[in-house]
Amino acid sequence: MRHSEVELKECAECPIRHRAVCARCEEDELDLLESIKYYRSYSAGQTMIWAGDRMDFVASVVTGVATLSQTMEDGRTQMVGLLLPSDFIGRPGREIAPYNVTAVADITVCCFRKRPFENLLVTTPHIGQRLLEMALDELDAAREWMLLLGRKTAREKIASLIAIIARRDAELKDSLPEGRLCVDLPLTREAMADYLGLTLETVSRQISSLKREKIIVLEGKRRVVIPNLPLLMEQTGDDSDGGPLV
Amino acid sequence: MRHSEVELKECAECPIRHRAVCARCEEDELDLLESIKYYRSYSAGQTMIWAGDRMDFVASVVTGVATLSQTMEDGRTQMVGLLLPSDFIGRPGREIAPYNVTAVADITVCCFRKRPFENLLVTTPHIGQRLLEMALDELDAAREWMLLLGRKTAREKIASLIAIIARRDAELKDSLPEGRLCVDLPLTREAMADYLGLTLETVSRQISSLKREKIIVLEGKRRVVIPNLPLLMEQTGDDSDGGPLV
DNA sequence: ACGATGCCTTGATTTCGATCAACCCTTTGG
DNA sequence: CCAAAGGGTTGATCGAAATCAAGGCATCGT
Secondary structure, rough: OOOOOOOOOOOHHOOOOOOOOOOOOOOOHHHHHHHOOOOEEOOOOOOOEEEOOOOOEEEEEEEOEEEEEEOOOOEEEEEEEEEOOOOOOOOOOOOOOOOEEEEEEEEEEEEEEHHHHHHHHHOOHHHHHHHHHHHHHHHHHHHHHHHHHHOOOOHHHHHHHHHHHHHHHHOOOOOOOHHHHHHHHEOOHHHHHHHHOOOOHHHHHHHHHHHHOOOOOEEOOOEEEEEOHHHHHOOOOOOOOOOOOO | OOOOOOOOOOHHHOOOOOOOOOOOOOOHHHHHHHHHOOOEEEEOOOOOEOOEEEOEEEEEOOOOOOOEEEEOOOOOOOEEEEEEEEEOOOOOOOOEOOOOOOOOOOEEEEEEEEHHHHHHHOOOOOHHHHHHHHHHHHHHHHHHHHHHHHHOOOOOOOHHHHHHHHHHHHHOOOOOOOOOOEEEEEOOOHHHHHHHHHHHHHHHHHHHHHHHOOOOOOOOOOEEEEHHHHHHHHOOOOOOOOOOOO
């Protein structure tokens, strides 16, 4: 499991310093976190945590992508979250992991053992406050996803997924979504299907259909060019005016 | 809008004292909340808050039931939450309500104006801690629901809904689910459909089918008797062993 | 160099739940 | 007393997505 070990040491230079659970920390609070943190890396495809496992750490994604998923005993699976840089893994006060966490791209996470972290949570209000904010944002995202899963058509689901990744991509780069933009889908067709509550065949067909209608252009299998964002947005079924405020 | 105004005054006697956002508060913290709280009531069917409205208060459900829902412009709607006694409405740090909140039974809520509450959140860590806990629980519930919406069949959805209401009902009364138990569905067939991502006809058919197979017994339209809980659980598609740990 | 594997696409067919439609029962109100 | 409205059930038909099936195109390891 050798990796191109990126040398990460100083929180001050951390790429997620201002978005992760530590975002609101002052210098002295950050020192406390710095003293107990440690890094881990996983390669694409590896399962980081199995549902039912005992969890003795929590973590922030520093680089890479992971998914949160549930599986029924007959194999049906549903992704319930997409973890990107700055997202938080684990839950203070919970022993057992409720979901599988799988790296879909090589990933590096910044870990804290659970006990010390829980102690900090009590003594360092800025961490708890930020965690609350992040949990509420995730709750909003989960609820937006419930509408998608419960009521959208296959075509709307695909358009929504591309639009959401495009939007989130854009805000990571702090660039406003312009006329023409380009998105890397970090997921296989099967992973998309598991995220959208579809089969991989339906995902493939709908992507082909959007391509045929020139709403998206494929560069290879994973890269999507969106020549006309508003046109794509029309296919999502969402309110045209600004869309959901998440 | 006259109501059988239940006289609620003292937090100490409040039915949700130990489950709501105030659960962890000490006496002195409770006094602060008590001094700024006020009650509101709504009758069944009333919309309490419209998506897009400015929200200048947050609240806890004291008695009754409400739903959280999203609607697409063509009328498709998806419920994204069911609010029962002790559940929290609103989000500190958010101006605009993202969902409709509708009373499905007569409801009384304990309100706090947003600003004073946000101040307490900073000065009174026990409130923030409890709110974090509740947000994480809701996140778990939302994710369990995502699996249901994305991957379960109509029959499994209905069985899951009944099982979840039964379980939650039982834990409100602190009685372990025994052999034979009885559940009041607080929802119309249409509301169930909006919760489960189905049509009301499908809901009706699946309930009839479970009835025909003696897995449930109806007393009137809204009351369900479950003669054999494990048998019902088998129909939910969930892991038999204990089920989801929420 | 080659077969194996993983990922993707496309076609044919089936199926589950949506849709369209009729009707029942209860409550409500003039 | 009756009409209207709201909620529920059931039947017939339709259609979107699932399922079953075949094949394409890279990459990989030997």
